[in-house]
Amino acid sequence: MTGHFNFHTPLNNFIFKGLNVENTSGLVVTCLVVGAMTFLLEGAKMLMMYWSVRIKQNPLTYGLTDTEDLDERDDLTASLMIPASLEQIRSRRIKYHCLGLLTHIFNLIIGYILMLAVMTYNVWITIGVIVGSGVGFFTFGVLGNKIQAKYAGMAPSIEDPSNYQINMAVPEEQHI
Template sequence: MNEMKHYFEFNTNIEHLLLKTINVTNIPGTIAASAVFFLGTFLLEGTKSLMFYWTVRLQQNPLTYGQTDAKNQDLSPLFASLMIPSSLEKIKQRRLKYHVCGMLTHFFNAFLGYIIMLAVMQYNWWIFIAVLLGSGCGYFLFGAVTYSIREKYANLRVFRDTDSSHINSTYEQEPPST
C-alpha cells in the first residue's frame, strides 16, 4: 500500500493531483500545474475583494444609492443625492440581488479555497511556492481595489451595524443631554 508522504519535496513528478487520473510527470507539466494554482490563488484574493464589495453594498444606506451607482457618477453631487429608489420594493430587490451575488461569490471562494488546500497537501514545493506567490500578487492588486472601495463608501453611513443584526438610525444621533 502506498503511504501518504508528510514532507515537502522539490519533485516534478506529482501523482494523483486532485484526481486519481491526473499525474504530472515532467517539468512543463509541473510548470503548468503551478501556473494554474498561481492563477487560482490570485482569483481567490479577487473573490475576497468582491465579497467585501457585496457586503458594503448590502449594508449601504438606501438613501445613498444615487451617490454610488456607476450610471449616476456623471451627475453632480447635488443631483446624485436626489436619485433615491422609487419604492421600498426596489430597495428590497436591490438588497436581495446583493445578497445573492454575495452568496455565489462566497460559494466560489470556499470551493476555490478547498481546491487550493488540497493542492498544497500534495507536499510539492513548486505548487506551494506558486500558491504563496499567487496570494501575494493577488493581495497586492486586489488590496488596492479593496482600499478604493473602502474609500468610496467611507463617507456614506452604513444601514446595518456590522457587529450585530440590529438596524441603526440613518441620521447622526445627538449625544444625550445632561
C-alpha cells in the same frame, strides 16, 4: 503521500484521480494554474467585501454610488436619486446578497482545491500558491482600499441596543 515537503516532479493523482503531472514542464504549468487560482481567490475576497458593503449601504446614498450616467449628474442631483419604494430597496439588497452567495461558493470551492494542492507537500505547488496570493493581494489590495474609502460614510447609522450600559453604581454611604 509523504508527510514532509519534497521537490519531486511526478505528481500522481494530483487533486483528482487520473490527473498526473509527469515532467518539469507539466509541473510549471500546474504551478501557474494554481497561482492563477490563488490570484482569483484574492480578487473574489475583494468582490465579497464589495457585496457586503453594498448590502449595508444606506439606501439614500444609492444615487451617489451607482455608475449609470455619471457624466450627466453632479453631487447635487445624485443625492435626489433615491429608490422609489421599499420593494426596490429589498430587491437591490437581495440581488447583492445572491451575488455575495455566488462569490462565497466560488471562494469555498477554490479554497478547498488550493488546500488539496498544498497538501500534496510539493514545494513548487506551495510556492505557486504563495506567489499567487501575494500578487493577488498586491493587485486587489488597492481596490479594497478604494472600496472602503468610497463607502465609509454610507452605512446606515443604526444604534445597536446591546451597546447600552446601565450604570448600577451604588451610592456611597454618607458618614456623619
